[in-house]
Amino acid sequence: MSKRELSINEIVRIEGHLDVSIYLSDGQVNRVQAKAIEGTRILERFLVGRSYLEVPEMASRMCGVCSAIHKVSSVQAVENALGIVLPEKLQKLRELLVIGGHLHSHVIHMFFFILPDYYGKDSALDLLPSDPEFVKKLIKIRKIINDMLKILGGSLVHPITPVAGGFAKPIYKKNLQNALNILKLLRKEIMDPVRFELAMGIPELEVKNTYVAVTDGKTVPLLHGDIRVFPSGKTYKPNEYQKVIKPLREKYSTAPHFLLDNRETYYVGAISRLNINHPYLSDAAKELCKEFNISFPMDNPFANNIAQLIEIVHYMDVAEQLLNDLISDPPKETRVDFEIKAGEGIAVTEAPRGMLIHHYKFNSEGYATWANIITPTAQNLKNIEKTAKAYTEALVNLGVEALLKFEIEKLVRAYDPCLSCSARFYKENP
Amino acid sequence: MNKKVKVGFFSLASCEGCYVDILNLDDKLLDILKYVEIVESRIFGIPKRSEELDVAFIEGAITCEEEIERAKEIRKRSKIVVALGDCACSGGKFMFKNFGFTGAKINQPPGKENFITEPIDKYIKVDYYLPGCPAKREEFVELVYSLLANRRFAEKPHSVCSECILYENDCLLEKGIPCLGPITQGGCGALCPTNGRGCFGCRGLYEDANIDGLIEAFKKHNIPIPDYLYELKKKLVEAAKHE
Numbered sequence: 001m002s003k004r005e006l007s008i009n010e011i012v013r014i015e016g017h018l019d020v021s022i023y024l025s026d027g028q029v030n031r032v033q034a035k036a037i038e039g040t041r042i043l044e045r046f047l048v049g050r051s052y053l054e055v056p057e058m059a060s061r062m063c064g065v066c067s068a069i070h071k072v073s074s075v076q077a078v079e080n081a082l083g084i085v086l087p088e089k090l091q092k093l094r095e096l097l098v099i100g101g102h103l104h105s106h107v108i109h110m111f112f113f114i115l116p117d118y119y120g121k122d123s124a125l126d127l128l129p130s131d132p133e134f135v136k137k138l139i140k141i142r143k144i145i146n147d148m149l150k151i152l153g154g155s156l157v158h159p160i161t162p163v164a165g166g167f168a169k170p171i172y173k174k175n176l177q178n179a180l181n182i183l184k185l186l187r188k189e190i191m192d193p194v195r196f197e198l199a200m201g202i203p204e205l206e207v208k209n210t211y212v213a214v215t216d217g218k219t220v221p222l223l224h225g226d227i228r229v230f231p232s233g234k235t236y237k238p239n240e241y242q243k244v245i246k247p248l249r250e251k252y253s254t255a256p257h258f259l260l261d262n263r264e265t266y267y268v269g270a271i272s273r274l275n276i277n278h279p280y281l282s283d284a285a286k287e288l289c290k291e292f293n294i295s296f297p298m299d300n301p302f303a304n305n306i307a308q309l310i311e312i313v314h315y316m317d318v319a320e321q322l323l324n325d326l327i328s329d330p331p332k333e334t335r336v337d338f339e340i341k342a343g344e345g346i347a348v349t350e351a352p353r354g355m356l357i358h359h360y361k362f363n364s365e366g367y368a369t370w371a372n373i374i375t376p377t378a379q380n381l382k383n384i385e386k387t388a389k390a391y392t393e394a395l396v397n398l399g400v401e402a403l404l405k406f407e408i409e410k411l412v413r414a415y416d417p418c419l420s421c422s423a424r425f426y427k428e429n430p
Numbered sequence: 431m432n433k434k435v436k437v438g439f440f441s442l443a444s445c446e447g448c449y450v451d452i453l454n455l456d457d458k459l460l461d462i463l464k465y466v467e468i469v470e471s472r473i474f475g476i477p478k479r480s481e482e483l484d485v486a487f488i489e490g491a492i493t494c495e496e497e498i499e500r501a502k503e504i505r506k507r508s509k510i511v512v513a514l515g516d517c518a519c520s521g522g523k524f525m526f527k528n529f530g531f532t533g534a535k536i537n538q539p540p541g542k543e544n545f546i547t548e549p550i551d552k553y554i555k556v557d558y559y560l561p562g563c564p565a566k567r568e569e570f571v572e573l574v575y576s577l578l579a580n581r582r583f584a585e586k587p588h589s590v591c592s593e594c595i596l597y598e599n600d601c602l603l604e605k606g607i608p609c610l611g612p613i614t615q616g617g618c619g620a621l622c623p624t625n626g627r628g629c630f631g632c633r634g635l636y637e638d639a640n641i642d643g644l645i646e647a648f649k650k651h652n653i654p655i656p657d658y659l660y661e662l663k664k665k666l667v668e669a670a671k672h673e
Binding site: 016123140163 | 441444445446447448449450451453454456457459460463468472473474475476477478525526527528563564608621622624625626627628630654656
């Protein structure tokens, strides 16, 4: 009998702190644990007692990478609680901001976290000596996206402009025209690296997964829709999320884990969005799929990388459409009026890393009395364990155990995990 | 300059937004890398090496024993320690307005049931502070070049409010929008008020902050006064007694 434990500590090039432990005995993989070791930040506790104005400010501090979607989801949950309905054009502006955030996050993940793996390098900065032009191109892409975020959000990290009822400052036609020009520039620069990564392909690993994403049956939605489970096809309304998504406490992790219906692990992220909503991809994104022989649904945990690349193209198309619409008929109002009242609000949205839920209760003076936030990475932790086990088994069978650490890191990275948002579990009376 | 300055980026309990904002420096970051070598940073993909450092940038608050040990270990091998962002500078107190909030019981693994959030300077010596949520990337650049050139780097001697006035923005308080600009340490270029949303005080208290004056201004413009203003005032009175 040979029992041993392989620990991968502080996986690099992900957001936040995560350890993975693999327990092996006699060539069998017994168990895999995904341990969030990030210090606890009990953000929901801070939200209680704060006014509806401050809640989104603090909720956006969940995560520095995807702060745009946290901010917008939080504002949306506040609006839902106060019964505010946003005019269509302001809704489109919000969507634009969120798309900017998704592009920003996908670019960091695909070109700064994933890319070095293809070269066998530690860091994207290590590519500087051998290929400075390529690195400069990647940095230029980021700069372009940042310019867009600045126009729409006012700040790159933790956007300022979204507030309950609309925007804190008007976004004018000339700003939108600027954003459109920036988008055209982005399209010119980004296609080469996207094609490069698509051509590199992904490791082969088939694992049957359950996928969960927001759907509305006509687009690849980001902000509004029902919760769809694939392949079962079950659909739930946003306010039914607590019925299906159940938290699970693991002693080894500071982040909660989640199961579907108390038993099933599931995958959220770009791959879930596209496995469910792929018929509604833009024409250019569909063309690109054809060019590289990609067809959804895909049942490979690494396929999240491919889905993110396809999404980059899709979101650029959606953003261009939105910008053209808004430029031809710019929004006339900045913010709608509303009254403060007691209420409960839920926002089920799609963060870059998958489905995100913000849920608050407010008293009649507009102060939060209860808050619950479910982040994508926390939902993915159990699935990371499952697929890492399957991948370890495949590698052990192939007799390439020496590669285990490197390959498992690659697998975990494909989920685009973000531990800062997940490591917060708080209960008044444990 | 013949030898590059060795720096490390570390993150305790945080959202890593300060980190991301440094990545957002884009080409300016490449300029800095001509003089600076990043020898340890998870997000840049450079694993733990436990080397001696010239400068350690620490982001995030301290929320558990491991983080205290981690901060001490980093301090031991670094010539200069910089607290990056509000979490590291104040334990997230200004962003989250949790003055006087201690020891909530939380559902966590054994040994971590009591919640704490502390600034890193409670446990280790900090040489420079870059406040804000996130820390301002331009200030990061300013600090790096100041250190390289052996120049003095100091806090800005004015409030957010005075920066806002410089931009000729309309006063948000007069529009009935709560804004902490008059009592908040400047240096951010009044980013939030310029974008039409009140200051949240993420950079901490301005040295000559007049909290009573702000409370009066809130009253005058019919803005509900948040409890934390009174808590802050109480803290200041206590601090003055100790001096």
